[in-house]
Amino acid sequence: MLPGVHVAELCAAKLSMGCWKTKSEDLGMIQCNRCKSWYHHKCIPVPESDKWEGLPFECCAEDKAAVHRTVPNLTLLTNLSIHSGSPWRCTVKLDDVVSIRPDYWLTSGIVDFYGSHLAFAMSEREQTNIHIMQSTFLEQVNRNTSRKRVQKGNPRQGLEAILIPICRQNHWMLICIASPNDTNSTRLLVLDSLEGRPGHLNITDSSAIKKYMSDVYNYHSLPPVLNVKVPRQPKDNATDCGPHMLYNMKWLVEHWEEFARSMVVPEETSSAIGLYMRCRIRKDLYYCLKFTEAEPSS
Structure with a gap:
């Protein structure tokens, strides 16, 4: 000490x-x-x-896979904007921040924060071709389906991609519904960074996506599935799937036209993507904390 x-x-x-x-x-x-x-x-x-x-x-936490079990429940951030009535609500707690550190699995709080951060940045530059869902989106679709309360949506004109982060068995991967407004060319893209594990969807996720596409876009079958070539996380590193997933999300948002042509996410950093993205998340989160004058609350 x-x-x-x-x-x-x-x-x-x-x-x-x-x-x-x-x-x-x-x-x-x-x-x-x-x-x-x-x-x-x-x-x-x-x-x-x-x-x-x-x-x-x-x-730090005793349980790196479930950091929320041992870290105090302190709220640090509730909105990305200082304006009242802002739609950019985003809850970040201390256990979410701890999960940014190397060797921890990123929490859904950090994943949703970074997705909201990218969406907020898109709104500032009036980029409306990509929509980012929260990490609980597919669970909400399934829950509403079981209760027969799925609400009909209104497709956004000009929308080229819907990004859906999902976590299954402590593993993060990104799902992209490409060209959702065009039933003739809509594809379901799976971006999975784990070496030797081809991207796939389980039956529950497939059913949720199919239900969503049917209700919102009148698409009555699951779009063709394509596994996208993305940078792979090291074989001996099981905790960097979250940073890799957010790297892929960030790259798609910032280079959509290039990605739509190549269907490849290149590795554009000389350092390891896991550490690079953890530092990137830390920097962007600190900026938001300072911008909103956030204070810890129990």
Whole structure:
């Protein structure tokens, strides 16, 4: 245990995702109640607020696969916008932030945050050709189907892709419904980063997609399924499927026209995609925390 904040030059983030402190910066620090490591607020990231005083902060978890079981239930972010009535509601809790660290499975909170972040950015530049669903979308479709309460949708004109993140047995992959408005060319794309595991949909997911396409787009059969070539996660790394999935999502949003031609997601980073995306998520989340002046609340 370090004797005090004044000697906390050894930010524990240096050992994993990198410390962001520069020589000219004077950043506040916080100590984990579990492992006693010191971190700069920016390096976790968590809001820099006096309201952390007395709150049970923990940067790690006993159960990396279910981090929410052992990390305090603190809410950090509830909206990506500062405007009242904003549609960009997004709940991020402390256990979600902890899951950004290497060797943890990303929580649905982080996946939904990053999807909302990409959607918010698309709205700012008036990009309307891609729609990103929440990670619970297929479960909601199945739940409504069982209760016979599936609501009819209104297809958006000009929509070229619907992105659906799904997690099955601690494994994240991305589903893309390409050209949903065109029943003659609609395809179901599976983007799965796990080596030696061809992308596939289970019966439940297939049924949910078929029901959604029928109700919203009057499409009465499951579109043809295509496995897309994407960067593979290392064989000895089972926890980077989430970062890989968000990398694929980000690439599709930013390079849709190129992707629609090639049906390939290239590896555009010299560093490992898992670490690259975890650092990317951390940076974007910290920006949102500062922009909205978020404060931790129990």
